[in-house]
Amino acid sequence: MPEEQGRTIAPLDSLSEVLSAPLDAEQRTEAAERRPPRDQAVRDVVIVGSGPAGLTAAIYTARADLQPLVIEGEPSSTSDQPGGQLMLTTEVENFPGFVQGVMGPELMGSFRAQAERFGAQIITERATRVDLSHRPFGIWTGPVESDTPTYLARSIIVATGARSLMLGVPGEDRLLGHGVSTCATCDGFFFRGQPIVVVGGGDSALEEAIFLSKFASSVLIIHRRKELRASKIMQDRALSNPKIAFRWDSVVTEVLGDPKVSGVRVQDVHTGEVDDIAVDGCFVAIGHAPNTTLFTGQLDMEESGYLVTGPGTRTNVSGVFACGDVQDHVYRQAITAAGSGCMAAIDAERYLEALAEH
Numbered sequence: 001m002p003e004e005q006g007r008t009i010a011p012l013d014s015l016s017e018v019l020s021a022p023l024d025a026e027q028r029t030e031a032a033e034r035r036p037p038r039d040q041a042v043r044d045v046v047i048v049g050s051g052p053a054g055l056t057a058a059i060y061t062a063r064a065d066l067q068p069l070v071i072e073g074e075p076s077s078t079s080d081q082p083g084g085q086l087m088l089t090t091e092v093e094n095f096p097g098f099v100q101g102v103m104g105p106e107l108m109g110s111f112r113a114q115a116e117r118f119g120a121q122i123i124t125e126r127a128t129r130v131d132l133s134h135r136p137f138g139i140w141t142g143p144v145e146s147d148t149p150t151y152l153a154r155s156i157i158v159a160t161g162a163r164s165l166m167l168g169v170p171g172e173d174r175l176l177g178h179g180v181s182t183c184a185t186c187d188g189f190f191f192r193g194q195p196i197v198v199v200g201g202g203d204s205a206l207e208e209a210i211f212l213s214k215f216a217s218s219v220l221i222i223h224r225r226k227e228l229r230a231s232k233i234m235q236d237r238a239l240s241n242p243k244i245a246f247r248w249d250s251v252v253t254e255v256l257g258d259p260k261v262s263g264v265r266v267q268d269v270h271t272g273e274v275d276d277i278a279v280d281g282c283f284v285a286i287g288h289a290p291n292t293t294l295f296t297g298q299l300d301m302e303e304s305g306y307l308v309t310g311p312g313t314r315t316n317v318s319g320v321f322a323c324g325d326v327q328d329h330v331y332r333q334a335i336t337a338a339g340s341g342c343m344a345a346i347d348a349e350r351y352l353e354a355l356a357e358h
């Protein structure tokens, strides 16, 4: 059985060994001290997160009659946005099956309705704490100090996604989806023949800029230093692209326009000099952060915070699966997230089947 950072990854055929392993003395005491949860039933599956990955997992587990509970997050929170990042976009043209495209929130509304149609229970709360050291696993949605988990689950599917880091400057929030974007693959097409800026100096910024250069009339990369963080190969590609220009040592201090982007205000970090650049689009590509704080110290993560999965969607804790952007910093598309949500559902279903057999 492979060991990873002190935890055991169990192949499905050896699940019974893991599940029948006696609790140690400390675990027994803690388990005995637990008070009954608000919801007495032990759920087969609790899904944390409600973007394309979480809701696809909900559709599949609901159709497998596992009566999943989806903790979808709270609307007031940026990192726990119910419906995920697509709720912050406008038109989605690359999700297969929608010939004329579909609005992001409408697409997620359909995912949600489809999951509910098959019996998924969706609650608009935020998971505040999880305990993966006991079986069944504990999930809290209330105060983290409480000894009592709100829900108990035989398996958990983590689909808490990632969030784009934002500049936090005036105009950015207001114009998100109206010229401000964090996804060239999603929105590049809308900027055909128009001038745009990309903010950032890493691989994401250069990748977005190179992709956008196929559509835009010009792409200006605004970077706060004069050295790029991106890999050499990406630098070479961007620097040799005739449509891409650079503005070094500069930061965007405001996104301008109403009701859509008409320009950005840029400041030189050395001289303090400010000027306005007229553009139709502002792509923010200063990195992403996975929403994994909840699992710190319990699930294996990469240095960047993304959850480590494999084989399939398994994490290092048997019975806990992860799908979508929380474990994928490479593809980050709605369709790939949905696909991995399906995988997580099937993995969880097989895990529960093996559990029932022993």
Ligand code: NAP
Pocket: 166, 167, 199, 200, 201, 202, 203, 204, 205, 207, 224, 225, 228, 229, 230, 231, 251, 285, 286, 287, 288, 329
């Ligand atoms: P990143 O490497 O962390 O780069 C972020 C960039 O944004 C940096 O240049 C940073 O500037 C800048 N930045 C950060 N905060 C800023 C702010 N508040 N205002 C202005 N600029 C700001 O993030 P990433 O580009 O998303 O890449 C993340 C990881 O994924 C990396 O390991 C990358 O190699 C990988 N990745 C790979 C590919 C590929 O291989 N095709 C594509 C995308 C991403 P400083 O440089 O001054 O810190």
